[in-house]
Amino acid sequence: MLFNSVEYWLFLPLVWLLYFGLPFKIRWIWLLVCSYFFYGFWKAEFAALMAFTSLIDWWCARQTEKQEKPGLRKFWLWFSILSNVAMLFMFKYFDFALGGSELANKLYHNPYTAWLIELGKYTIPAGISFYTFQSISYVVDVYRKKEKAEKNLFRFMLYVSFFPQLVAGPIERFGKLHTQLFQKYMPVWEDIRAGGRLLLYGLFLKVCVADNLAGVVDTWYHSPEQYTLFSAWMAVFCFAFQVYADFFGYSLLAQGSALLFGVHLMDNFTKPYIAKSVPEFWHRWHISLSTWFRDYIFIPVGGNKQGVIVLSFSVLLVFFTSGLWHGANTTMIVFGLSQGILYLFDRFAFSRIPFNGRIWDVFRQVKTFAFFMLTLVWFRSPDLPMSSRVFSLLQGKNTGTMQLELQWTVLGMLALFIVLDLFLVPGRIDVWFQRFPLPVRWAMYAILAVCIAWLGGAADHPFVYFQF
Amino acid sequence: MKILLRILARLGFAALLFIAANHYYSRHQYAQDVRKYSRVKNRIDSAFRFGDIVYLGESSNTSFNPWTDTLAYSISEFLQMYLPGQKIEAVTHEGYHPGLFRQMLNLWPEDNKKRTLIVTLNMRTCGPSALYSSNEASNQQEALFYSRRPPLLTRMYLSLHHYDNRNANEMERLKLQGWRTESLRKQQSGFPWATVRDWYDQNPYSQAGAPEKIRHMADAYIKEFAFLLDDKNPRIKDLDEIAAFCKKKNIRLIYHLLPENRDYAKQLFGPYLISFMDANALFIASRYQKMGVELINNYPGLSGLNYTDQWYPTEHFNATIRQQIALSIAEKINAKEVHRVIHPARNNSPNPHILQPMADTLLKEWREKVKLPW
Secondary structure (H helix, E strand, C coil), rough: CCCCCCHHHHHHHHHHHHHHHHHHHHHHHHHHHHHHHHHHCCHHHHHHHHHHHHHHHHHHHHHHHHCCCCHHHHHHHHHHHHHHHHHHHHHHHHHHHHCCCCHHHHCCCCCCCCHHHHHHCCCCCHHHHHHHHHHHHHHHHHHHCCCCCCCHHHHHHHHHHHHHCCCCCCCHHHHHHHHHHHHCCCCCCCCCCCHHHHHHHHHHHHHHHHHHHHHHEEEEEEEEHCCCCCHHHHHHHHHHHHHHHHHHHHHHHHHHHHHCCCCCCCCCCCCCCCCCCCCHHHHHHHHHHHHHHHHHHHHHHHHCHHHHHHHHHHHHHHHHHHHHHHCHHHHHHHHHHHHHHHHHHHCCCCCHHHCCHHHHHHHHHHHHHHHHHHHHHHHCCCCCCCHHHHHHHCCCCCCECCCCCCCCHHHHHHHHHHHHHHHHCCCHHHHHHCCCCHHHHHHHHHHHHHHHHHHCCCCCCCHHHHHC | HHHHHHHHHEEEEEEEHHHHHHHHHHCHHHHHHHHHHHHHHHHHHHHHCCCEEEEEEEEEHHCCCCCCCCCCCHHHHHHHCCCCCCCEEECCCCCCCCCHHHHHHHHHHCCCCCEEEEEECCCCCCCCHHCCCCCHHHHHHHHHHCCCHHHHHHHHHHCCCCCCCCCCCHHHHHHHHHHHCCCCCCCCCCCCCCCCCHHHCCCCCHHHCCHHCCCCCCCHHHHCCCCCCCCCCCHHHHHHHHHHHHHCCCEEEEEEECCCCHHHHHHCHHHHHHHHHHHHHHHHHHHHHCCCCCCCCECCCHHHEEEEECCEEEEEECCHHHHHHHHHHHHHHHHCCCCCCCCCCCCCCCCCCCCCCHHHHHHHHHHHHCCCCC
């Protein structure tokens, strides 16, 4: 079920009402059932797959905790990690790595495995990268003795499957999420109000900003050579805001939904497009994934305390993995590595330029945004030849004469988002709303609601990050 | 309780806002959105309102042979010539199918005017290839507007993609799954191939190294026609619903089965592919005659050369056949009223210097080389 679907807007209030109507002791069971329904609504087989991986991770964490010998503890840890990686490989990377091989052909012509190959090639289980990473973090934390293993399998399954953050994060740590899921909580008006505001603004970002921009970007990418140089830059610029509005909108919808149940999810974005450097950008963009990579790859590999070479290696490894995590495609690997190289460039070269002042800061902000916007060409392109074509078009080679049409409504939505995000709203949108007197607030809600109903984009795009 | 009251107050505000916005939207914006997002909605409204005979069809209505057809009239236009006393209105578009026609009927007027409804059906739209077409999501998006709900709600549904919007990848997977799993031996246990996938994997033309055009043609014929209709087929359910609707509204309903290119199917695979076409036509005929629907399926022995797409199975005919189809429909509607001589009476002589590449010659050559058992 998608957050921007009619079904979800019927599902959420129903789940919420019944949740608080039930005795406290069984509320979590209701939430578990609903979470699996939410996921299985899309495809029941994938709910079974998630239950299976949860079972393995729960068992491995229990064994890791029970064992006293370090070797055995490590065995169960790696068993869990490898089983998660195997699942990811099978459903996400198999076709990329082995598609067209003799093995793939044999598996496809075997009546018992053909469905698996079809599934892996055409339909990646939604959010598999998110929930496997969340599960891995739990097992590693148990191994590191930072967390105690959950004894009840079903409670653990709820931690993995809690529907607001199941398919595209934020990737929450066990300690924080588990505690909130099982706390005694009665609905508080402040939470409901804040949740409602996040839901409204999140839906606005997805439906009005991201989906409208998606129409523009898709049109250009369909036949880029027909358009002018200006159109090429406009399409690349629009995509930067499409992907941001899409994922930021999703995160707000997740936070808003969770807040209705008294669960505070972490902020996944804190104005990434005002970052002055690439390292700062990655502290502001998809924070739950960045911190996951920091804690489970960057620091274990060596981090920043063992000299420049180890640091550089760690950074490149993290960004290579991040690229691969984003998609089974060489373009994604290049996207990840390009971010890593720019990260190192900023850290070791650009940040050492001894200039100061507001103008210099603005220049750095523009530079960081431009870096990201250009690397997104790899993110958006289906293959490397296409990305090369786009880069050559951005240099004015072989451009056409058509002008990309940006309708007033699309332009208005984009402008509103930029103004709100970069200039007006200093923190979270729900807190900002509270500054205004009630009539102004309600007028703003009304404007957002009417925009959603009236001006939503027709381009049919699931959330960009769902495919990861 | 206090919280619930606060929520209810906000919901009330939202409801009032919706009513006001809907009022404004339906007056000032809806017509523009209809033009933008639903190509035939206005056409449907006008056809249903003014037509004595409403012809719902797909591309076969308007397709013509660019090499030889000097008459580019559509089937429905020929029909109008044959029945000048009746007002014929057509709603046709490429890729349309009974699933969309069923939704169009939501717009059927509530008056008591006697109308006849002709629904054309090409058999291919019932098979996995068309059922899981990647164009289906955009068709379904348009179909959102074939309804009488408040206009703003329709627009919201569009924003929230509240229609069957399975993406191209998922459709491709379902198509492959259909070809891999649906048995071809349900009707004849000794059929040489168990599934469509087995059949195209062992395509004799590919194995004999036939030219790409012939290999693709053979593959396409298998994929488009090798399936068996049953009660569970979504298109059959759509046709059932159309029949029930017409019965309830007292509308005269005619299902018109467009003739497949049986000639080339036979040349390619002898009796094998034809057996599916026959079984499916029989299924449709017996099912809908029982329901009191009139059926037209009377074009035996059409030559493959009459089809404008020579290398791919479609129901696109040249003017001679379009005219013949129109006459059949006209006779079915009212044989006495048919104005048999129409002008121009037949296709003008095609330009002899323009040669259409025909599949026939190459196909015959390769049939002999492959030495097929049929």
